Amino acid sequence: MRAMVYRGPYKVRVEEKDVPAVEHPNDAIVRVTLAAICGSDLHLYHGLMPDTRVGHTFGHEFIGVVEQVGSSVQNLQVGDRVMVPFNISCGSCWFCARELYSNCHNVNPNATAVGGIYGYSHTTGGYDGGQAQYVRVPFADVGPVRIPDWMHDEDAVLLTDAAATGYFGAQLGEIAEGDTVVVLGAGPVGLIAAQSSWLMGAGRVIVVDHLQERLEKARTMAHAETLDYDEHDDVVVELKRQTDFLGADVVIEAAGAEADGNLLQQVTGTKLKLQGGSPVALNWAIDGARKGGTVSVVGAYGPIPNAVKFGDALNKGLTLRMNQTPVKRQWPRMFEHVRNGHLTPRAMVTHRFPLEHIAEAYHVFSAKLDGCIKPLVLPDAA
Amino acid sequence: MTDPEIPSAYVRDKRPPRETREQLRARIPGWGADLDPADRPSHPRLHYAPGTTGAHWDFPERQPERQPRERSIEHAFVTPVFGTAQPLRGVSGAIRRLAYRRFSEGRLAHWLLLIVGDRVDAWSSHLRSFATLHPDNPVTETGVRAEFTHGGLRSRRGRSDARHHVLDPVIVAGPWVAGAAVTYTGVRRLVRALRH
Ligand SMILES: NC(=O)c1ccc[n+]([C@@H]2O[C@H](COP(=O)([O-])OP(=O)(O)OC[C@H]3O[C@@H](n4cnc5c(N)ncnc54)[C@H](O)[C@@H]3O)[C@@H](O)[C@H]2O)c1
Ligand SMILES: [Zn+2]
Ligand SMILES: [Zn+2]
Numbered sequence: 205m206r207a208m209v210y211r212g213p214y215k216v217r218v219e220e221k222d223v224p225a226v227e228h229p230n231d232a233i234v235r236v237t238l239a240a241i242c243g244s245d246l247h248l249y250h251g252l253m254p255d256t257r258v259g260h261t262f263g264h265e266f267i268g269v270v271e272q273v274g275s276s277v278q279n280l281q282v283g284d285r286v287m288v289p290f291n292i293s294c295g296s297c298w299f300c301a302r303e304l305y306s307n308c309h310n311v312n313p314n315a316t317a318v319g320g321i322y323g324y325s326h327t328t329g330g331y332d333g334g335q336a337q338y339v340r341v342p343f344a345d346v347g348p349v350r351i352p353d354w355m356h357d358e359d360a361v362l363l364t365d366a367a368a369t370g371y372f373g374a375q376l377g378e379i380a381e382g383d384t385v386v387v388l389g390a391g392p393v394g395l396i397a398a399q400s401s402w403l404m405g406a407g408r409v410i411v412v413d414h415l416q417e418r419l420e421k422a423r424t425m426a427h428a429e430t431l432d433y434d435e436h437d438d439v440v441v442e443l444k445r446q447t448d449f450l451g452a453d454v455v456i457e458a459a460g461a462e463a464d465g466n467l468l469q470q471v472t473g474t475k476l477k478l479q480g481g482s483p484v485a486l487n488w489a490i491d492g493a494r495k496g497g498t499v500s501v502v503g504a505y506g507p508i509p510n511a512v513k514f515g516d517a518l519n520k521g522l523t524l525r526m527n528q529t530p531v532k533r534q535w536p537r538m539f540e541h542v543r544n545g546h547l548t549p550r551a552m553v554t555h556r557f558p559l560e561h562i563a564e565a566y567h568v569f570s571a572k573l574d575g576c577i578k579p580l581v582l583p584d585a586a
Numbered sequence: 587m588t589d590p591e592i593p594s595a596y597v598r599d600k601r602p603p604r605e606t607r608e609q610l611r612a613r614i615p616g617w618g619a620d621l622d623p624a625d626r627p628s629h630p631r632l633h634y635a636p637g638t639t640g641a642h643w644d645f646p647e648r649q650p651e652r653q654p655r656e657r658s659i660e661h662a663f664v665t666p667v668f669g670t671a672q673p674l675r676g677v678s679g680a681i682r683r684l685a686y687r688r689f690s691e692g693r694l695a696h697w698l699l700l701i702v703g704d705r706v707d708a709w710s711s712h713l714r715s716f717a718t719l720h721p722d723n724p725v726t727e728t729g730v731r732a733e734f735t736h737g738g739l740r741s742r743r744g745r746s747d748a749r750h751h752v753l754d755p756v757i758v759a760g761p762w763v764a765g766a767a768v769t770y771t772g773v774r775r776l777v778r779a780l781r782h
Contacts, residue, residue, distance in 0.1 A: 211715075212708030214758045215727035219720075228649040228667055251708075254700035255682060257672040258711040276647070279640055294667065295641030302632045303639075310646055313657035313665045317691050320669075326682075327700070330669030342667050345640040375626050381618070382603045402614045405621040407603045414746060427614050434746045448594035448601070464747045475753050477701070494595075508697050533627050537620070546616030564736070567729030571751060574736035 206583070207261045207336030208562045213251030214570075216563050221261070224332065224340035229276035232344035234286060238361045239334045239581040240265040241569050242290075243391050244504050247461055248325060249566055250474060252481055253506050255314065255326040263581070264290035264322040265365045266334025267357060270344075279345045286348040288341055289531035290365040292320030292331060295346035306528035311342065317507065319528065327507070335562065337583045347532065352539065359542050361580065362392065362549035369502050369529040370396025370458070371538055371547070374404055376500035376525040377454035382407035386443060386452040386492055387428070388485045389459035390418035392552050392578045393502060397456045398426035399547055406454075410446065412439065412488075414464070417554075417575040425551050433465050443492040451494030459485035460503030461510075473510070480508025487513045493522055501526035555579040656686040678707035709761075728758055 207221040224233055245262050247253055270284045280286065293300050294310035299319075311320030312329035320342075323333015333339065341348060351360045359367075370393045379385060385401040387394045390413035401409050410429045411422035419430040436442045444451060461481025462474045465488070473482035489499045490513050499522055517524060541547040554577045557565035562581065569579045594601050610617040620626055646666040653673060655664045674683055685699035715722045725731070732738070742748040 211722055211727055212712065214754065215722065215724065216729075217723075217727045227670060229647055251704065254697045254704065256704055257678075258707050259672045261671070276642075278642065292667075293639075294646050295639030296636070296643055296646060300639055300641070301636040302634055304632075310665050311667050313655055313661060313668045314686070315658050315691055316660040320667075326669070326672070330671050332669070332671040343641075343646075345642065381621060400620075402610070402617045403620040404626070405618050407605065407610070434744075450593075450595045464750075467749060470747075470750055471753065475750060475757060506697075507691065508701075509694070533633075537625065537627050541616065541619070544616070546619060563727050563729035564732040565729070567732045568736045571738070571741070571754075572747075573732060573738060573741040575741070576736075 205337040206559055207332070208263065208559065208581075210248070210256060210260045210262060211258055214249065216249065216262075216566055218560055218562055221336070223338045226272060226274045227340065228342060229274040230343050230345055231274040232270050232277060232280055232341045232348070233272040234266075234268040234288065234334075234339050234341050234348075235271045236266045236268040236334050236337060236339055236583045237285075238267050238357050239263050239583060240361050240366070241335070241565060241579050241581060242365055243393060243460060244324070244365075245566075246570050247481070247504060247506065249570060250462065252461060252474065252477065253325045253327060254508070257326060260323070260325065261332040261336050262323040263333030263335030263339075264324055265361055266322075266339065267351060267361045267364065268334070268339070270348075271338065273344060277344045280348060285351045287351050287360045287364055288322070288334070288348045289368075290321055291347070291528065291531055292322065292329060292342050293346055293532075294343055300346070303530060303533045304527075305530040305532055307530075315507075321528070335559065335581050335583075337559075349532070349535065354543060355539070356550055358550035358553050358580065362552070362578070363535065363538060363542070364531065365529070366392035366552075366578065367396045367542075367547065367549040368531045368534045368538060369393045370398075371400045371534050371541075372527075372529040373397040373456045373458055373500050373502035374400035376502070376527070377401070377404075377456055377498050378523070378525070379404040379406050379454055381405040383453035384408040384410070384447055385454045385456065387411045387422075387456045387458055388463075388489055389413060389457070389503065390415065390422045390430070391458065392549075394456070394458035395421055395426055395552055395577075396547060396549065397458050397502070398422055398428045401454075401456070402427065403541065403546055410443075410452070415572055418577060421552065421577060425548060439465065439488055440491045447494070451497060452492055453494060454498045454500065455489040455493045457485050457489040457499065457501045457503045461505045463503070469511070480506050480510050483510040483512050486510070490517045490520070490522065493520065495520045496522070498523045498525065502529065504528075552578045553580055557581055559583045656683055658686065658691055660690050660692075676710060678703045678710060681706060724759060724762060
């Protein structure tokens with residue numbers, strides 16, 4: 205089969221690989237029909253995630269058709285069209301039993317601090333991902349769900365991570381009616397977080413980024429106010445000014461470990477790798493929130509420490525909430541929101557690349573060329 | 587109501603919202619649909635629901651371990667299911683194995699060793715690829731072609747991050763250039779030595 209393969213930082217290509225085999229009785233093999241590149245894949249692509257091995261196939265956002273099932277699989281049949289949460293989870297450990305599907309203890313021998321994720325290095329379990337023609341899906345009775353007939357494939361693929369994470373980010377914010385919500389990052393995650401904040405009763409939503417097409421999307425798709433951080437010498441002061449010097453009731457950090465806006469932090473964190481990525485957005489979140497407010501972090505950070513302004517968080521009495529998204533827990537309610545048009549994941553798709561052009565796809569998304577917001581990958585369109 | 591000139595943060599009143607519920611509902615599709623915390627799937631935070639996950643086992647059957655699988659020493663054992671994508675091998679494998687065997691996830695050394703393993707892996711893989719029919723090609727594999735097909739210059743106009751984008755080619759190509767320079771001087775010295 206054809207599969208995306210990592211060759212080292214900033215280098216990927218397509219290679220011929222063996223079709224994955226059933227390795228456990230509850231495995232399924234899924235033929236991928238549509239995949240996507242996530243902002244999180246960029247952290248791998250830039251070499252920021254420890255134990256990313258050459259030869260690894262990325263991709264944790266994918267949908268497809270069940271091609272083969274192991275002997276104990278009961279809920280899926282060959283031929284089913286399925287969407288697969290990015291988390292691999294057993295359904296039976298202490299954490300899964302409490303619906304913390306992103307924190308499963310039975311699927312990742314390499315680390316206890318993070319669960320299993322498709323195509324996301326050996327630090328999350330060493331599973332090849334879905335930017336390929338076929339993928340091994342462990343615990344087929346737990347993760348995958350048949351795609352409802354009414355659902356568009358492009359909505360389905362975004363629900364496997366980006367959209368679910370935006371919605372989860374808003375949930376973690378514990379938004380109360382009338383709250384002012386600031387969203388840092390107008391990528392796919394931030395845009396859905398902004399849309400979701402309204403559903404949870406926000407009175408104002410302000411989205412911060414510096415890419416014009418994305419800010420435009422935040423205004424049109426998410427009905428939000430926007431703030432271009434390139435236009436302000438100090439974003440935190442601007443946020444204070446705009447919130448009557450209170451700060452935001454809730455800040456959702458949807459930028460992650462490669463946040464920009466401070467050249468020194470960006471270069472030491474992501475280029476020279478002297479710290480575990482850049483803490484710029486996290487620190488803006490802490491300093492931009494009002495005292496007693498909530499900071500919800502869905503932007504991804506790796507295991508290496510960062511220069512985070514923890515003292516400010518303490519002195520302000522902030523509530524910090526964060527996790528990898530337990531995707532499947534979000535779905536029933538999100539399906540309703542997508543069906544009645546309250547959430548519009550596929551409105552963010554700007555690019556569709558054949559798998560064979562994977563190197564260009566990564567470069568365009570990484571450098572944010574050509575107004576790219578969300579790139580999809582088509583495994584069969586050679 | 588206190589003096590409207592004084593910002594909210596300095597007075598006790600909560601200012602009236604800018605828009606009413608009705609205005610928000612009229613402007614934003616679905617506004618308030620999830621206002622009731624019961625409608626938010628994250629409530630309650632720890633929701634004990636073991637019967638609903640799809641699992642029909644108490645503890646999963648164990649996936650056969652065909653070769654010794656590295657694991658975090660914070661785990662009691664190799665988890666019943668695990669990925670087999672790229673087993674440890676070579677020098678990078680030895681470095682990574684040491685990181686897993688010796689240091690827990692709580693130790694910075696664990697992660698720094700893994701990063702060293704990653705760089706050794708990348709470099710030895712590049713070198714090894716030159717002995718195959720499919721050598722690494724820094725041009726096609728970085729996708730820089732997209733700079734021409736997807737508006738490299740146009741897309742960056744006025745963007746602050748363009749300042750550090752100039753470092754990307756240095757990070758990617760720098761070691762290649764340095765490698766070529768070392769090889770070139772090495773070969774030259776050798777040629778000179780042979781001539782004398
Ligand atoms: N928690 C989870 O389960 C989970 C799931 C998916 C993605 N993520 C993470 O969420 C983050 C966003 O993902 P995405 O797919 O939207 O990525 P993306 O790269 O498309 O978007 C990130 C956006 O943040 C902006 N940005 C950078 N620095 C900023 C700053 N200081 N302030 C405000 N905005 C800034 C960028 O310009 C960009 O538009 C990533 O870190 C990703 O790894 C986490
Ligand atoms: Zn992701
Ligand atoms: Zn589990």
